[in-house]
Amino acid sequence: MDELTRYIAEHPYFAGLSAAELAQVCRMARVRHLGHGQVLALEGSPCEEVFLLLEGRVRALKTSPEGREQVVRELQPGEGFYLVPALDGGPLPVTTITATRVTLLSFSQEDFLFLLERYPTVARRVLVEFAGRLRRLAALTGELALRTVPQRLARLLLESARAGRRMTQREMAAQIGTVREVVARALTDFERRGWLRRRRGIIELVDVRALQRLGLGEEV
Amino acid sequence: MIPDEERIVPEINSELCVRCGDCLSACPEGALSLGEEGIILDEEKCAYCGDCEDICPTGAIALPFAIVLAPLEDEEEEDVG
Ligand code: SF4
Ligand code: SF4
Numbered sequence: 001m002d003e004l005t006r007y008i009a010e011h012p013y014f015a016g017l018s019a020a021e022l023a024q025v026c027r028m029a030r031v032r033h034l035g036h037g038q039v040l041a042l043e044g045s046p047c048e049e050v051f052l053l054l055e056g057r058v059r060a061l062k063t064s065p066e067g068r069e070q071v072v073r074e075l076q077p078g079e080g081f082y083l084v085p086a087l088d089g090g091p092l093p094v095t096t097i098t099a100t101r102v103t104l105l106s107f108s109q110e111d112f113l114f115l116l117e118r119y120p121t122v123a124r125r126v127l128v129e130f131a132g133r134l135r136r137l138a139a140l141t142g143e144l145a146l147r148t149v150p151q152r153l154a155r156l157l158l159e160s161a162r163a164g165r166r167m168t169q170r171e172m173a174a175q176i177g178t179v180r181e182v183v184a185r186a187l188t189d190f191e192r193r194g195w196l197r198r199r200r201g202i203i204e205l206v207d208v209r210a211l212q213r214l215g216l217g218e219e220v
Numbered sequence: 221m222i223p224d225e226e227r228i229v230p231e232i233n234s235e236l237c238v239r240c241g242d243c244l245s246a247c248p249e250g251a252l253s254l255g256e257e258g259i260i261l262d263e264e265k266c267a268y269c270g271d272c273e274d275i276c277p278t279g280a281i282a283l284p285f286a287i288v289l290a291p292l293e294d295e296e297e298e299d300v301g
Contacts, residue, residue: 036233036235202228
C-alpha cells in the first residue's frame with residue numbers, strides 16, 4: 001500500500017469506504033510533507049483547498065484591526081481546516097503557517113465538495129465533527145457570557161495543574177477566549193492576593209480553595 | 221516534578237523566525253540580539269516576561285509555564301510526595 005492510500009485508508013473521514021471508493025478518493029488527494037514556517041494559505045483569499053492535518057502542528061493567524069498578525073489557534077494532528085469556507089464559499093478566516101514539520105492531505109475545494117456529495121458516510125463524519133465543534137463553541141460562548149476572565153482563568157489553572165500541563169500565557173488566553181495581556185494582568189492580581197506564586201516558567205497554585213471558590217463564581 | 225528553574229528560558233524556533241527584529245526592541249532587558257544564525261538570547265539577562273513572545277509575528281518565541289500545585293504545607297491536604 002503506498003503512502004497516500006495508507007493515509008486515506010486510516011483517516012476517520014474515509015473509514016468504511018470500499019477499496020474501489022478509497023482508490024477514487026486517492027485520485028483526488030495529495031500528501032504533502034512540509035518544513036517549519038511554510039505558509040499554506042492566506043486570510044481573506046478564496047478557498048482553493050481543504051487540508052487534513054496528519055502530523056505536526058499548524059498555526060492559524062489573524063490580522064488585528066491594527067494590522068498585527070496574531071496566532072489565534074494551533075491546529076493539532078487529526079484536525080481539518082478550511083472546511084467552512086469550502087462549504088460556504090466565503091473567504092479564508094485565517095492564515096495558516098506550519099509550526100513544525102508537517103504532513104497533510106489536501107483536496108481541491110471542488111473535489112472535496114464532490115466527495116461529500118458522492119459519499120454520504122464521508123459527509124456524515126464531517127457533520128459529526130462539525131457538531132462537536134459547534135458544541136465546543138457553544139460551551140465557550142456560555143463561559144464567555146457567564147464567567148469573567150478571572151473566573152475562567154482560575155478554572156483553567158486548576159484543570160491544568162491536575163493534568164500537569166505546560167502552557168504559554170497566549171495559549172491560556174486562547175483557551176479562555178481572551179488575549180495574553182489580560183491573562184498577564186489576572187495572573188498578577190492572583191499573585192498579589194497570594195493565590196499563586198510565579199517563578200521562571202512555573203506557576204505554583206498556593207491557595208487552591210480560593211481559586212476554586214472564584215472558579216465556581218462565589219464571592220471571594 | 222518542578223523543572224530546574226535556572227534552565228527555563230524562552231523557546232526560540234529559529235526556523236519560524238523571519239529576522240524582523242521586533243523582539244529585540246520589545247525586550248525590556250536588552251536580552252536579545254540578532255546573530256548570523258538568528259536570534260541570540262542572553263539567558264542571564266532574560267526576565268522571562270513574555271514581551272518578545274507577544275510581539276513576534278510568526279509565533280517563533282514561546283514562554284511556557286508548568287502549572288503545578290505548590291508543595292503542601294497544610295496538614296489538611298494530601299501528601300503528593
Ligand atoms: S522574555 Fe522578556 S526579558 Fe526574556 S528575552 Fe523575552 S522580552 Fe526579553
Ligand atoms: S520577533 Fe520573532 S520573527 Fe521577529 S526577529 Fe524576533 S523571533 Fe524572529
